[in-house]
Amino acid sequence: MAIKIANIYYMLAYAFQGLTAGNTAGFAVEDFANIHSLFAEIILRGMTRQIKRGIHRDYSPHTETLSGVRGKIDVTKSIGGMTHLTRQLICEYDEFTEDTLPNQVVKAAALVLLHHGELAAQTKSSLKRLTGYLGGVKDVRPPEIRFDLLKVQRLNKEYKMLLPVCRLLFDGLLMTEENGARKLQSFLSDEKMHQLYERFVREYFRYHHPEFHPRASQIDWDLDCHSDSAYLPSMRSDTTLTYGGRTIIIDTKWYSKTMTAYFGKASYHSGNMYQIYSYVSNAAGSVRGNVSGVLLYAKTDEPITPDDDYMISGNRISVKTLDLSQRFEGIQAQLETIAEYLKASKTAQQA
Helix, strand or coil: CCCCHHHHHHHHHHHCCCCCHHHHCCCCCCCCCCHHHHHHHHHHHHHHHHHHHCCCCEEEEEEEEECCCCCEECHHHHHHCCHHHHCCEEEEEEEEECCCHHHHHHHHHHHHHHHHCCCCHHHHHHHHHHHHHCCCCCCCCHHHCCHHHCCHHHCCHHHHHHHHHHHHHHHHCCEEEECCEEEECCCCCHHHHHHHHHHHHHHHHHHHCHHHCCECCEECCCCCCCCCCCCCCCEECCEEEEECCEEEEEEEECCCCCEEEECCEEEECHHHHHHHHHHHHHHHCCCCCCEEEEEEEECCCCCCCCCEEEEECCEEEEEEEECCCCCHHHHHHHHHHHHHHHHHHHHHHHC
């Protein structure tokens, strides 16, 4: 699947709410050799800005046997360890340090790229300098990192962007063996790209069109009275947009092939069509015409590019393609057509 590598940055920036003028400057025209160089550049730019402001520091608890008193004396441990015999005490204290979990994550990502990534010599040199600034941060192996302990809400915007990118690097670019050497894979897995694509689309509308209240929403089954929904599968949209009493349900799809063939006849994936139809028809209930659905595929190299609109049971269901191989301005223009349709639907309804 063709995708402009610089566009992965924009997807990351929207998905993890790291979009700022300073963060995006230069990425649109940058010609990245591969995704390793993209991840390295994100880490370098983000941490360079952060170093100028001051590296993240936090209080870290320590327990140490000391000759003097520092912090709080752990009387029980001191007596049990008979440290008084050597005129020492076991003390507990907090140290304000740069050896924090966020910095350990960033340093680990930089080291993974340095040791296993395909990078230009200049990029490697810059990463080495960066790890020098993090000399007071201990080295940790990615599998040992406890991401569940990260308190992202207490961090600034720079780290909020960097940490998910580092995690995507660890999870999405799995190691491969080549000629006896361990290397990072050249591309993110389809599963990770699908998750990123879905989140990017939702956060794009959240950033540019908050008036649409973009969200991943639960869709209730349009059941008759007294029907029990206990064993029915749940329906959850990737993105739901609502404006002026109208709703668009977007289901993002990331496949190596958007079309399927049956006895030589090309068609859309039946499961995808049934899914979006079910979402729309149940969300619309008995009121037809106020809910639309969009199957939004990432463009592939196939000769057929989905671009169709259907009226089914009074509701519009569209099958569209987002071309991620073009400049980002083109991607934005394509997404804006969805926004324009929703706004136009409200105008038509009022007329």
